Amino acid sequence: MLDKVEQVTGRKPKLGIVGAGNIGQLLAFQLAEKFDVCLISHRYSAPTEKQMSLTSLSQDISEQTFKILPSNHAAISELDIVLVCVKAYQVIEAIEPLLLHLPSHAHLILMHNGMGPYLSIVPRLKVTQGLSLATTSQGAYRDNQWHVTHSGNGLTQFGHIDGTPLSPQAKHLMLQSIPNSEWVSEILPALWQKLAINAVINPLTALHQCLNGDIALPKFQPTVQAILTELFDVAKAEGITLDQTETERRVFEVIKLTASNRSSMQQDVNSGRQTEIEYINGFIEKQAKKHSIDCPVNHSLCAEITALHQ
Numbered sequence: 001m002l003d004k005v006e007q008v009t010g011r012k013p014k015l016g017i018v019g020a021g022n023i024g025q026l027l028a029f030q031l032a033e034k035f036d037v038c039l040i041s042h043r044y045s046a047p048t049e050k051q052m053s054l055t056s057l058s059q060d061i062s063e064q065t066f067k068i069l070p071s072n073h074a075a076i077s078e079l080d081i082v083l084v085c086v087k088a089y090q091v092i093e094a095i096e097p098l099l100l101h102l103p104s105h106a107h108l109i110l111m112h113n114g115m116g117p118y119l120s121i122v123p124r125l126k127v128t129q130g131l132s133l134a135t136t137s138q139g140a141y142r143d144n145q146w147h148v149t150h151s152g153n154g155l156t157q158f159g160h161i162d163g164t165p166l167s168p169q170a171k172h173l174m175l176q177s178i179p180n181s182e183w184v185s186e187i188l189p190a191l192w193q194k195l196a197i198n199a200v201i202n203p204l205t206a207l208h209q210c211l212n213g214d215i216a217l218p219k220f221q222p223t224v225q226a227i228l229t230e231l232f233d234v235a236k237a238e239g240i241t242l243d244q245t246e247t248e249r250r251v252f253e254v255i256k257l258t259a260s261n262r263s264s265m266q267q268d269v270n271s272g273r274q275t276e277i278e279y280i281n282g283f284i285e286k287q288a289k290k291h292s293i294d295c296p297v298n299h300s301l302c303a304e305i306t307a308l309h310q
């Protein structure tokens with residue numbers, strides 16, 4: 001469908017980014033050359049425009065003005081692609097007001113840490129719409145609302161999950177726009193691998209108030225192994241084929257590559273914000289229950305982080 005749109009009209013595909021936060025603003029800059037990009041925010045009741053700036057990895061600063069639409073605006077019905085860049089616990093509420101207005105050819109892409117929200121979106125899609133999932137290890141932060149700094153160039157992976165697949169043309173434009181990105185034939189194993197990384201690093205760094213690199217210390221190894229063993233058992237029961245050696249290697253690689261970072265969960269805990277624990281260790285626990293598998297370590301990490309927030 002998108003192929004036809006472009007061939008017939010010669011126009012750029014219209015892409016709405018839900019969530020004008022760190023990742024949403026970074027991707028707006030990356031995608032703006034190939035797509036007609038707008039941001040969708042729940043903070044506005046009328047369309048507006050904002051001048052935003054980006055400090056790139058090479059420290060260059062660029063500026064661009066982006067349209068921001070309220071979540072229920074009529075122009076949503078013209079979007080070809082909707083890229084959702086909110087926290088896992090915000091996904092459902094963020095998509096809800098759009099679902100009624102999206103055109104029948106619209107393709108949704110969810111990009112967040114943790115897993116789970118897609119399961120309740122799949123049944124709500126119109127038959128001709130499509131859903132892809134994505135995970136990014138790019139880094140981005142803001143020191144003010146409309147200035148984003150690109151802090152890391154990690155891998156971004158996309159993959160189809162349900163409904164009509166994204167057209168080859170749109171995929172191509174997406175991969176051309178986002179550095180170090182790929183479209184994988186099976187996205188769920190890639191998401192479970194990222195889940196393993198976050199399930200190990202995020203709660204331990206938040207509870208022990210340490211840097212990501214400290215998780216390689218010997219004192220953490222029994223817990224790291226227990227988190228991973230439980231995750232591998234649950235993934236297997238879910239029919240997900242994970243290369244366990246490679247997943248463990250990747251967890252320790254990320255610990256090393258991000259050694260001096262404070263994880264997003266530690267930052268959330270320290271700022272009194274809600275964390276994504278329910279969609280990380282909590283997701284493992286929830287899936288384990290479905291298969292009557294015990295996962296005491298993921299359960300207690302989830303309970304401890306939740307108690308900190310409460």
Ligand SMILES: NC(=O)C1=CN([C@@H]2O[C@H](COP(=O)(O)OP(=O)(O)OC[C@H]3O[C@@H](n4cnc5c(N)ncnc54)[C@H](OP(=O)(O)O)[C@@H]3O)[C@@H](O)[C@H]2O)C=CC1
Pocket residue numbers: 018019020021022023024040041042043071085086087088090093094095111112113114136137138139140141264276
């Ligand atoms: N930042 C990073 O470097 C990385 C982040 N990630 C993951 O990416 C995801 C997004 O993270 P990040 O960009 O940092 O988070 P942010 O909190 O910076 O961005 C989320 C944005 O979504 C907005 N939002 C919340 N609810 C709604 C809604 N109902 N409708 C529209 N917009 C809404 C928020 O607005 P408001 O705050 O005004 O409510 C905020 O601007 C998370 O899952 C994170 O774990 C993954 C890798 C790296």
Ligand SMILES: CC(C)(CO)C(=O)C(=O)O
Pocket residue numbers: 113197198201202212254258261262263264265
């Ligand atoms: C990869 C990692 C652990 C980097 O800090 C992350 O995704 C996070 O902090 O949420």
